[in-house]
Each structure stands twice: as C-alpha cells, then as structure tokens.
Amino acid sequence: MGLLRFFSRVAFICNICYLLTSLERYGPPILENNDVISTIIVLGWLLSIGINLLVNLWALVAWSFRKGRLEVPRWLLIVNFIFLLAQLIIILFFMHDSRNS
Numbered sequence: 001m002g003l004l005r006f007f008s009r010v011a012f013i014c015n016i017c018y019l020l021t022s023l024e025r026y027g028p029p030i031l032e033n034n035d036v037i038s039t040i041i042v043l044g045w046l047l048s049i050g051i052n053l054l055v056n057l058w059a060l061v062a063w064s065f066r067k068g069r070l071e072v073p074r075w076l077l078i079v080n081f082i083f084l085l086a087q088l089i090i091i092l093f094f095m096h097d098s099r100n101s
Contacts, residue, residue, distance in 0.1 A: 002071040004058055011055040012076060014048035015083040021045055049091070052084045
C-alpha cells in the first residue's frame with residue numbers, strides 16, 4: 001500500500017472522528033464512555049485538521065507531478081477535501097471568542 005493511500009485513510013478516520021466530535025459538542029451525548037470520547041476528541045479536533053491539510057497538499061503535489069494519476073481512490077480525495085473545507089470554514093468563521101469581539 002502506498003504511503004499517500006495509507007495517510008488518506010488515516011485522515012478519513014480522523015475526519016469521521018471530527019464529525020462525531022462536532023455532533024457530540026452541539027447535540028445530545030452520543031457515547032457515555034469517557035475514554036472513547038476523549039480518544040475521539042483528540043483524533044477529531046487535534047489530529048484531523050493537520051493530517052487532512054498535509055494529505056490534501058501531498059495529493060495535490062503528487063497529482064501535479066504524476067499527470068493526474070494517483071493510487072488513492074477519487075472518492076476518498078473528494079471526501080477529505082470537503083472535510084478540509086468544512087474544517088477551515090469552522091475555524092475561520094465560527095471558532096472565535098465572543099468576549100473579545
């Protein structure tokens with residue numbers, strides 16, 4: 001398995017954890033086990049944004065040098081890119097301190 005394919009899958013798992021963390025934050029509690037919740041929060045909020053950004057940049061560079069051929073499934077690249085856009089929008093527009101605005 002290629003390294004880009006592996007990290008794309010890791011980014012996808014972290015993005016799913018990001019989605020679960022967002023649902024847990026804004027909705028009713030989904031899970032009751034604090035150990036599982038803390039792992040999901042670490043993967044979702046801390047790792048997903050960095051890994052997703054690196055994977056998308058790596059895929060863009062690899063795609064430009066390989067003339068459009070990548071070893072990663074197209075759907076995985078698209079889903080990771082959509083998650084990256086959503087994460088950037090949330091960070092830039094919705095994650096501010098209302099006391100300092």
